[in-house]
Amino acid sequence: NANSSFINPNSSKGGFQPKAAVEWRPHDRYEARVSMGRAYRFPTVSELFTDLSIPGTVTRGNPNLQPEISTSWDFTQSWRFGDTFSGAIGLINPRVSVYLDESWNAIERSQSTVGGVNISTNGNVAHARFRGVESVLEMRDIMVKGLGFSGSLTLQKSDVVDGGSL
Numbered sequence: 001n002a003n004s005s006f007i008n009p010n011s012s013k014g015g016f017q018p019k020a021a022v023e024w025r026p027h028d029r030y031e032a033r034v035s036m037g038r039a040y041r042f043p044t045v046s047e048l049f050t051d052l053s054i055p056g057t058v059t060r061g062n063p064n065l066q067p068e069i070s071t072s073w074d075f076t077q078s079w080r081f082g083d084t085f086s087g088a089i090g091l092i093n094p095r096v097s098v099y100l101d102e103s104w105n106a107i108e109r110s111q112s113t114v115g116g117v118n119i120s121t122n123g124n125v126a127h128a129r130f131r132g133v134e135s136v137l138e139m140r141d142i143m144v145k146g147l148g149f150s151g152s153l154t155l156q157k158s159d160v161v162d163g164g165s166l
Contacts, residue, residue: 013067015040031078041068043107047122060121066105068124074099090141101130125163132156 021035043065052059076097084092105124112119136152 013042015067015069029080033074033076035074035076036072038069038071041070041107043067043122047107056117058117058119060119062122065107065122066124068106069104070101072099072101088143089139090145091139093138093140095136095138097134097136099130099132099134103128103130125160127161129159129161130156 015038017038017040019035019037021033023031023033025031043062047061048063048065049061050059051061074097076095078093078095081092083090103125104127106128107122108125109120109122132155134152134154137149139149141147142149
């Protein structure tokens with residue numbers, strides 16, 4: 001519309017998203033893998049341009065949002081033990097992963113209340129870091145064929161390194 005009071009300049013963004021993994025299996029009961037990946041998440045049209053006002057609530061788009069960029073590193077070890085405890089458990093398969101995720105320009109929604117009106121918009125968090133350890137235990141054929149167990153525990157430390165524009 002030529003008479004529109006809102007003019008959005010054309011923009012274009014792209015990103016190279018490499019992924020790689022190296023796996024080592026010295027025998028059929030042990031496996032180690034290290035992997036790295038880079039990913040982009042581009043803002044949605046709604047996050048960029050939706051302006052909505054209903055009684056008590058205002059939602060604002062942010063046409064200045066930047067794409068999220070994440071780089072992830074992971075080191076995983078896995079073991080397989082068959083017919084353990086004199087055959088009482090058909091398979092025990094523990095796995096432990098240590099990971100590091102670095103995120104730049106994460107898109108986060110912020111909310112505030114001004115004069116009884118809830119206002120929400122999206123902004124970028126300049127830099128966040130997530131470090132953690134995940135352990136998984138899978139067991140099959142526990143005492144009877146078909147009975148299994150699967151469980152996991154994850155410990156993670158998350159830090160906002162630079163809050164940026166949110």
